[in-house]
Amino acid sequence: MPLDAKALGVKIHTSLCRQEVGVAIQAMNGNDSLVIACTQEGALFKELAEQSEKPLIAPLRFVNIREVAGWTQEAKTSGPKITALLALADMPEAEPVPVVNYESQGRLLIVGPGKQALPWAEKLSDSLDVSVLCTESGALPIARNFPTYTGEVTKLDGYLGHFTVDWNLQNPIDPEMCTRCGACVEVCPEGAIDDSFQIDLDKCKSHRDCITACASIGAINFDRVERQRSSEFDLIMDLRANPQMRMSQTPQGYFAPGQDPFEQSLVANQLLGLVGEFEKPxxxxxxxxxxxxxxxxxxxxxxxxxxxxxxxxxxxxxxxxxxxxxxxxxxxxxxxxxxxxxxxxxxxNYPSVPHQGKEIKALATVFITESVKAKQSSSPTLLLHTLQAGTQALDSLGRSAHLRPKQFESLPSYVLPYGIEHIASTGLDLWLGALSYGFGEVVLLLTGDEDPSYRAALETQIELGNAILAAYGFDARLSQIQLESTSDLQPASLAMSKLRQRGALSAICSPASFGLSNQKRETIETVLEHLQKQAKVPLPAEGVVLPKSSFLGGLKINQDACTLCMSCVGSCPEGALLDNLDEPKLSFIEKQCVQCGICVQTCPEQALALAPRLQTVEQRKQKVELNETKPFHCIGCGKVFGTAKMVDLMLMKLGAHSAFAGEALERLKMCSDCRVVDMVKKET
The missing domain is CATH 3.30.70.20 (Alpha-Beta Plaits)
Structure with missing residues (x-):
């Protein structure tokens, strides 16, 4: 790699994991925390750290500058990028988060065809507490070393250490009671029972000789009423072609390797390690x-x-x-x-948005500073990716571009990769925050293993984010790259080629100094205020219409239909709608509204409608009056008990009803107390 030690401000080692390994050992015995700018020999350095004379003052940290910067087509101009990545690796780690505990005693249920499930049960029963639920019959072993059931699964849910499985016993023979003596097989005149000890009901002619042979055991019952069975397990190995749980991320302890023997063997090895107590963030x-x-x-x-x-x-x-x-x-x-x-x-919360904000702010700040020093003066692109799968894809792309440069192109020198736990965990608060820190654009790398609902959600949020930027006169700065798998590098290479040909985009605003907050709305409001100050075009007085998915927006009201019953005020979870104790008046603060639509559903007159839009920060903070009317005074005592519009509506709707004929109609103009008094007077 064409590394410039002077520009980077560090000493460069060309063979730290070989001839210069003594330098690493000496550093481990020193008093500084260590960052090693290579990930290939991480296992070696960790082993050396464990053997060092004294404990490290902080865990070893690693950063890959080779595949993502040093081996690119622009390696000689990647100094600012490498410096930024080194600065990121040297930042404090995130605060620890609470943990979730699991406890597994090794109670494993293998579900699937008997021909596959039973052999695996034989192999695993020495190490785990195995049970088998055969969904298709198979030859039962004579030795009853583990419980065996048959039937169709009706319910399967739970997680590691806490799975509940319900199934329906469909065959007259209950394998849990069957001793496998073979008496039923011998007496069946149709040969409807074989070594699976299940009755083939298509062959059975109802002679019932098997019942007589099994009388002392009672395992056979053609008239069984109670067929439902249920039990709890710690682990599930689902070998069916159509497994019960098909989500992209199945619960801990549930494995569905399908019918591939190799995949099944990998799962079997994992199951052996899932006995004991475990935790996750x-x-x-x-x-x-x-x-x-x-x-x-x-x-x-x-x-x-x-x-x-x-x-x-x-x-x-x-x-x-x-x-x-x-x-x-x-x-x-x-x-x-x-x-x-x-x-x-x-x-x-793993890690929090404030922590991620500090890291991407440091990335942008260091990169921009070093670019100015190197007289490159470009704004960086933030490439967000899932930590594990995305890192694997980017490393493979960088290595492929180095070895086969005519076929693959790696990351441009201005593209800074940033790994997060899962790509779906990042949203508009972080994306817009990154743009406010000086990034020219934000690109999401999807590696193909995301659930379709995650992809759809990210596309919706990207559309909304670009609509917000467009309202201020900025070009679209949010986009995504979709791979079919981590080994499918061509789409990523093509995307990098387009980015390289286009060049870095300039920042849309001067870098902000604020930090991102744990409160999503607070962060977005702060960012919007920063963007508004540097907008290319002012927002019109009526605001700019946003997509229906927007959580920013106002309300439209039909003032003629609204009776100011204030049902909407009581239903608003965010306090965006307000009433007035002194007079019938409905007010609204747009900044508080999240466009949930509960007020629209609650309104008995259907007078409200959502209006997704972007107004100025000042407008959104103001309390505006949506509707008001004159109060109505009781004709009996003069007390205010409603609005003039509400009473007019009651008179119109109920005036023709027989219960309010004649003088009784006047009671609608009275408060509840005067109404009762009037009724008593008229009756006496």
């Missing part, structure tokens, strides 16, 4: 106070439930108030729920 944090899922029995925002591919999020209503409930054991950390959440009630 709690990826999310949820604040139900600002959740817009439901109010007054009405469902508003369902975004997190709809996007979750693992079934970890469910709806919960109590006394009409709706929240969501997240099972942390089922959550696999994709973070898509936080990406689509309009209010910020659901946020990703």
């Amino acid at each position: 709690k990826y999310f944090a949820y604040n139900e106070k600002v959740c817009a899922h439901g109010r007054n029995g009405k469902v508003g925002c369902n975004a997190c439930i709809d996007v979750c591919s693992t079934g970890a999020i469910s709806s919960l209503f109590k006394n009409g108030q709706g929240t969501v409930e997240v099972n942390p054991n089922l959550c696999m950390g994709c973070g898509a729920c936080s990406t689509v959440c309009p209010s910020g009630a659901m946020r990703y």
Whole structure:
């Protein structure tokens, strides 16, 4: 690699893992934290660290500058990029997050055809507490070393250490009771019973000789009423062609290797290691106070439930108030729920947005500073990718471009890769924040293993983000690259070729100094204010229309239909709609609205409609009056008990009813107390 030691400000080692390994050992015995700018020999350096004379003051950290910068077609101009990547690797680690615990005793259920399931049960039963549920009959072993069931699965859910399986026993022979003595096989005149000890009902002529032969055991019953069976397990090995759980990220402890023997053997090895206590990060944090899922029995925002591919999020209503409930054991950390959440009630926590904001701000700041020093003066592109799969794809692309430059093109010198736990966990607060820090654009790299719902959610958010930028007069700066798999490098290479030919985009604004917040709405408001100050075109007074998916927007009201009943005020989960204690007046603060639509559903007069749009920061902060009317005074006592419009509506709707004929119609103009008094007077 054509590294410039002087420009980078560090000493360059050309064979640190070979002849110069002594330098690494000496550094490990020193008093500094260490960052090694190569990932290929990470295992070697970790082993050396374990053998060092004294413990390291901080864990070894690694960063790959070879495949993503040093071996590119622009390696000689990659100094700013390498410096930025080194600075990122030297930043403090994220604060630890709470953990989710699992406990497995090794109770394994193998589900599938007996011909496949039973041999695996024989192999694994010495190490695990194995049970088998044969969905297709197979020869049962004579020795009853493990429980064997037959039937059709009706329900399978749960997670590592806590799976519940229900199945329906369909055959007259219950293999759990069968001793496999063979008496039924011998007496069956049609040969309808074989070594699977299940009755072929197509061959059976109902002689029932088998029942007589099994009388002392009672395993055969043609008239069995109770067929439902249920049990709990810690692990599931699903060998069916159509497995029960088909989501992109199945729960911990559930494996569906299909019918491939090699894949089955890989799963078997994994199962052997899943006995004991385990933990994983709690990826999310949820604040139900600002959740817009439901109010007054009405469902508003369902975004997190709809996007979750693992079934970890469910709806919960109590006394009409709706929240969501997240099972942390089922959550696999994709973070898509936080990406689509309009209010910020659901946020990703591994790591937090503030931590990611600090890191991408450092990337942009260092790159821009070093570019100016090198007289390159270009703005960087932020390439977001899933940490594991994306890193693998980018490393493969960089190596392929180095070895086969005529076939592949690697990352341009201005493209800075940034790995996150899962690509679906990133949203508009981080993307727009990156642009405000000086990045010229944000590109998402999808590696092909994402659930379709994640891809759709990211496309929707990208469309919304570019619409917001367009409202300020900026070009589209959010895009994505889609691979079919991590080994499918041609789309990525083609995308890099286009980026290289086009060149770096200039930043849309001067770099911001603020930090990103854990509160999604607060972060976006801050970013919008920064972008608005440097917008190319001013926002019109009526605002700019945004896509229907927008969580920014206002309300349209039919003032003639609205009776100011204030049902919408009580239903609004964000406090965007306000009433007035002194006079019948409905007010609205657009900044608070998340476009959940509960008010629209609640309004008995259907007088409200959502208006996704972008207005100025000042307009969105203001309290505006949507509707007002004169108060109506009781004709009996003079007390205000409603609005003039509401009473007029009642008179119009109920005036023709027989119960309010004649003088009784006047009672509609009275408060409840005076109405009762009037009725008593008229009756006496």
